[in-house]
Amino acid sequence: MADLDTKILRFMRTRGHTPALERAARLLGKAGNNGAGWFVAGAALAAADKPRRSAWGVAAVLGPAAIGLNYGIKVLVKRPRPVLKGLPPLGGAPSSLSFPSAHSTSSFAVATAMTRIDRRAAVAFVPAVAVAAGRPYLGMHYPSDVAVGVVLGTALGLAIPLPRRGEEPLPPKEPAAAPPVPAEAAP
Numbered sequence: 001m002a003d004l005d006t007k008i009l010r011f012m013r014t015r016g017h018t019p020a021l022e023r024a025a026r027l028l029g030k031a032g033n034n035g036a037g038w039f040v041a042g043a044a045l046a047a048a049d050k051p052r053r054s055a056w057g058v059a060a061v062l063g064p065a066a067i068g069l070n071y072g073i074k075v076l077v078k079r080p081r082p083v084l085k086g087l088p089p090l091g092g093a094p095s096s097l098s099f100p101s102a103h104s105t106s107s108f109a110v111a112t113a114m115t116r117i118d119r120r121a122a123v124a125f126v127p128a129v130a131v132a133a134g135r136p137y138l139g140m141h142y143p144s145d146v147a148v149g150v151v152l153g154t155a156l157g158l159a160i161p162l163p164r165r166g167e168e169p170l171p172p173k174e175p176a177a178a179p180p181v182p183a184e185a186a187p
Helices: 002-014 019-048 050-077 102-117 119-137 143-159
Strands: none
Touching: 002 119, 002 143, 019 050, 019 102, 019 119, 050 102, 050 143, 102 119, 102 143, 119 143
C-alpha cells in the first residue's frame, strides 16, 4: 500500500503542473489553513440566512473544530510528511505530521454539514475536492492521508448535530407530477 501511495503521489507531483495551477492550489491551501475559509463561508451564510443562522454557525465552527480533532489524530499516528527526492513540497505546513490531511477533513466536514442544511450548498464540494486534490499535488500529503481525511470529514459532517428551530433543513423537493392516466382508462 505504501508503494502505491508513493507512486500516486509522485504522479501527482510530476503531471499537470503549471504556474497558474500551482498558484491556485497554494491559494486554496492557504484558505483552508485552520479551517479559516470554511469559517468565513459559514459565517457569511449565517448572516444571510436568519431562519437557519444557528445551523450555519455550527457549520462555520466545524471547520476549525475538525482541524483540532484532526491534529489529535496526527499526534497519535505520527506519520511524517512525504519526502520525494528531487521534488520538494510546494507549500508550507504548521506541522511535520501528515496523517490524516486536516485540509481534507475540515473541507469535507463543512461541505457535508452545509449540504445537510441546504441541498444547494452541495456546491461547497467543488472547493472541498479542489482543496483535497491540491494537497498531494503540492506534495504536502500522501493520497491516503487525503482519502482518510475525506472519510473522517464526511463522517463528522454527518454526525454533528445541527440546530433546528422548526425550519426545514433543506428546501422542499418539488412535488412529483401525477402519472398520466392511460387513454383507455379515461372517462
